[in-house]
Amino acid sequence: MLKKFSGYILALAGLTVIFTSCKKEYDSIQTVDSAKITDFIAKNNITGMVQDSAKTGYYYQIVTPGTVGALLKNSDTILYTGSFKGMESGVTYFSTASYYNLNNFVGYTNSISYNGASYNIPAIREVMLKMRRGGTARILLPSYLAFGRNGAGEIPSNENIDLTITTFPDTTxxxxxxxxxxxxxxxxxxxxxxxxxxxxxxxxxxxxxxxxxxxxxxxxxxxxxxxxxxxxxxxxxxxxxxxxxxxxxxxxxxxxxxxxxxxxxxxxxxxxxxxxxxxxxxxxxxxxxxxxxxxxxxxx
Known part of the structure; x- marks a missing residue:
């Protein structure tokens, strides 16, 4: 009887090993996106890109800091454009350039409308606060901080975004x-x-x-x-x-x-x-x- 019971234990242990060895570990979307962005920066020799201080996952580069006035504040109104391009595909999906973003407060620039829906992209506001009027910045957004696993319009699922922001020197x-x-x-x-x-x-x-x-x-x-x-x-x-x-x-x-x-x-x-x-x-x-x-x- 003891022999038989020991046999059951050994068989169960064997099955555990088999199932454990068959189990596949999947990387999180954060890990996948981070690897893609750092590889993109390295392959394209992009200098000056830094990760956001809170390490939420996006990288940014102040291309030109701007020349008009002090650093922008949340309470400032701002005229700017944003061009949203697939980081790897290079496809420009849409741009706010045609309407100059309707003179929003800087504090509201994280809200982007596209394809009939509104998306919260805090990176835009956070980077803009590091600029003056007339400045330009580039942001590499991981998909989970952009349009997510569902995508939007022509933007496919889990698409990392290469975003360029240009603020205008004009106040009206x-x-x-x-x-x-x-x-x-x-x-x-x-x-x-x-x-x-x-x-x-x-x-x-x-x-x-x-x-x-x-x-x-x-x-x-x-x-x-x-x-x-x-x-x-x-x-x-x-x-x-x-x-x-x-x-x-x-x-x-x-x-x-x-x-x-x-x-x-x-x-x-x-x-x-x-x-x-x-x-x-x-x-x-x-x-x-x-x-x-x-x-x-x-x-x-």
Whole structure:
């Protein structure tokens, strides 16, 4: 009996050894992501990357610290862009550059909207507090501090993110728009005038006739509307508009008193006189618009 019992014990011990040897140890996502990030830094010879002081898992590099004002505080409003790229794939999934992040408080920049959902990414705020206005930083985010195992939109599961943050020196959207318009005009070699409203314009043909255009006029116009990257978002060879309430505020501000029938104008309109923070359709919020316009008819 004792022999038989000893045999059972030996058999049980053997099974334990077998099952133990078959058990596979899986690394945590923290370990996997950390190894990928450190390998990425080494393979790409990236210097100046440091791990966050709390060792939550992200690495960052202040590329340019910025030159305007003191270090940013949570209570400061900030205009900035963020470009989210797959660390290993190199695919840029999305960028906030099109709307300049709507003048958030620094303390709220950890909240990012993408694909209809909101994500909490504290690394953005934490790194931004080490910068001044006009600065740039690069952050390597492990997946568990970014979009997680579920991913988001085109971002796959457990994707580490290579994030670039650029803060603008401007303190208001109006200042930013004006600086960007001036840079656009200069880069294109355009000869344009700045109206007191903030609109830049050039008149290639003033038009003729006795009927003036006022804010209350109804006009028929041929026009093309573009973004500053050249993308055409709207055009017509003959569209009728009421200038008061029927078009964006920029048209109402700049057309009356400057054109007659047959008049032609190019106008670059700051976002506050276009579709503002909300945008419209395919036009993101805080977008500068570039129009060519010809007045075909005027009705008062």
């Amino acid at each position: 959207q109006a200042q930013l728009d004006d600086r960007l318009i001036q840079a656009f005009v200069t880069s294109k070699g355009l000869n344009m005038t700045k109206d007191p409203s903030g609109i830049w314009y050039s008149i290639s043909a003033p038009g003729s006739g006795e009927v003036p255009i006022t804010a209350e006029s109804k006009i028929t116009a041929a026009y093309t509307g573009r973004l500053t990257d050249g993308t055409v978002f709207d055009s017509s060879t003959s569209a009728e508009f009421e200038l008061e309430g029927g078009v964006i505020a920029g048209w109402t501000r700049i057309i009356p008193g400057k054109l007659l029938k047959g008049g032609k104008m190019r106008m670059i309109i700051p976002s506050r006189l276009a579709y503002g923070k909300s945008g419209r359709g395919s036009i993101p919020g805080n977008t500068i618009l570039d129009f060519d316009l010809e007045v075909l008819t005027i009705t008062n």
